[in-house]
Amino acid sequence: MHILVLGAGVVGVTTAWYLRQEGYDVTVVDRQCNAGTETSYANGGQISVSHAEPWANPSTPLKVLRWLARPDAPLLFRPRMDPAQWRWGISFLRECTSARAARNMRQIVRLGIYSRERLQALRKDIEIEYDHLEKGILHLYTNPGEFESALEPARIMRELGCDRQVIDADRAVELEPALSPVRQRIAGATYTAEDESGDARRFTQALAIKAQEAGVEFLYGTEILGFENTRDRVLGVTVIREGRHQTLRADSYVLSLGSFSAILARKLGLFLNIYPAKGYSITVPVKNEDAAFNVSLIDDEYKLVFSRLGDRIRVAGTAELSGYSRELNLTRCRAIVRRTAELMPEAGHWEQSEFWAGLRPATPSNVPYIGKSHFGNLYLNTGHGTLGWTHSCGSAAALADIVAGRKPDVDFTFTGLQPAR
Known part of the structure; x- marks a missing residue:
């Protein structure tokens, strides 16, 4: 199965990593020229x-x-x-x-503990430096x-x-x-x-390189415009890449565009209170x-x-x-x-x-959206507020479980969205 991850911040890149570890073909799309260059660029580091x-x-x-x-x-x-x-x-x-x-x-605490454990396990599995x-x-x-x-x-x-x-x-x-x-x-x-600390941008960019080595494709410099869709499925993502309008197609899609997730989701009739x-x-x-x-x-x-x-x-x-x-x-x-x-x-x-x-x-509650939308092939991993770095590995691991049809190993209420009214 081919999965398109929209967003190359710390949440999008960790999502791509865990999905690739499940054996999926993964492509990451982002308008910037490198991973971790927007909200992940110079955050608090904790x-x-x-x-x-x-x-x-x-x-x-x-x-x-x-x-x-x-x-x-x-x-x-x-x-x-x-x-x-x-x-x-x-x-x-x-x-x-x-x-x-x-x-x-x-x-927030349950997801945070789980995510910290997943980060520590990831650090043991791969060599990754980020001033931690x-x-x-x-x-x-x-x-x-x-x-x-x-x-x-x-x-x-x-x-x-x-x-x-x-x-x-x-x-x-x-x-x-x-x-x-x-x-x-x-x-x-x-x-x-x-608790720990470390440079989120360095982590994101280092993990993106590891992900590329593992087979993840990154399409940088690609502006996401909207979707082609039916009432219950996403058929493609419309983008501008190298000056040309294109439609990127996959079997499933993950929305991890931070604050811009709400704007894009609205084009599908989904309301994200972000x-x-x-x-x-x-x-x-x-x-x-x-x-x-x-x-x-x-x-x-x-x-x-x-x-x-x-x-x-x-x-x-x-x-x-x-x-x-x-x-x-x-x-x-x-x-x-x-x-x-x-x-x-x-x-x-x-x-x-x-x-x-x-x-x-x-989000008003500070609780992120993680899980499946009412579209059969669209997943959400967004809305983490100030805790995107803290919750990134746990959110990504949990979403990979959901895509694979497993129940995540964390006591958290995962998202199921209805169409916007």
């Missing part, structure tokens, strides 16, 4: 099962209201004359109840109220098998001495030893090895994640719901630099920060 509390939780609506007037707010909603944005926003508010947030967290570290993730809190709010989610995660331990400031500094200059400001912390959440990152060279961290960090108050990638520091975060523009908002970029330099002034050459913005495919 395999963070512990970062599983959904954005939609009871405390969020009030925070968003307070942040409306702040251009550097961690979560910024910029209202537009866009029905998709308002529909997404209303659905988001519905997910902010305690019961729904707990349900969604269970889904296995030193855990430390959530730090400089606001006592934010720390208090983290205790219950941490407890739920422990019950689900994610060992997110609550620790004090002294233990946090013991784990990561680079935090010693701000020891007095730390109200508390949590630590998950099993909206782009523009995230920002800075990448800087290490300045002082003693002052630079090695344990990955998460600053929950400012919604920032910190990863050490070899001789570079990556800090990423914030979310801007403002459409599909990837234009840099320098106010938000500088806010990341300011907060990071405040916590670790000597760690990096902050004046050399390389700014980046990417569109993260967010």
Whole structure:
């Protein structure tokens, strides 16, 4: 069977890899000139099962209201004359109840644990380098109220098998001495030893090479326009490749186009409640090895994640719901630099920060679409939001099971979509 995977980000490439391991003929299509050059390019770099509390939780609506007037707010909603944005926003508010947030967290944690295990198994099977570290993730809190709010989610995660331990400031500094200059400001912390970090772009491009060696074909520089289809089957994908309009045909298709999945799915009459959440990152060279961290960090108050990638520091975060523009908002970029330099002034050459913005495919619940659509030969693996890197291997392995007619080995509610009304 020939399968066409639409999208060469970290989710699309891992999907292609696991499908090829099942023995399928696989072709990957992407408009860019290489794998991992959009949302996977400069993300936060963390395999963070512990970062599983959904954005939609009871405390969020009030925070968003307070942040409306702040251009550097961690979560910024910029209202537009866009029905998709308002529909997404209303659905988001519905997910902010305690019961729904707990349900969604269970889904996210289970998929995260499974995915981390699959990544570790993949790393043992093949030689692949991507600046990965296995030193855990430390959530730090400089606001006592934010720390208090983290205790219950941490407890739920422990019950689900994610060992997110609550620790004090002294233990946090013991784990990561680079935090010693701000020891007095730390109200508390949590630590998950099993979590990891690594460069998602390097991983994606290295795995794409391995996949090519295994027989996967990559069609880069190919713009996807739409579909040829009947009521219940996809017959082909219309594209522009090397200046020519073409139709690519396969037996089955996988939609893994991140934020653009929703636009393309609509052409088939499928409604995916995915909206782009523009995230920002800075990448800087290490300045002082003693002052630079090695344990990955998460600053929950400012919604920032910190990863050490070899001789570079990556800090990423914030979310801007403002459409599909990837234009840099320098106010938000500088806010990341300011907060990071405040916590670790000597760690990096902050004046050399390389700014980046990417569109993260967010669902209101933070739970992705993985599974079969109502089209008999169209599968979905998209909508992973900020956790595409974390969930990529598990999502891909599970989808390969579904395509092969097996039940995935993870307790997760897989998608079955109905036509849009």
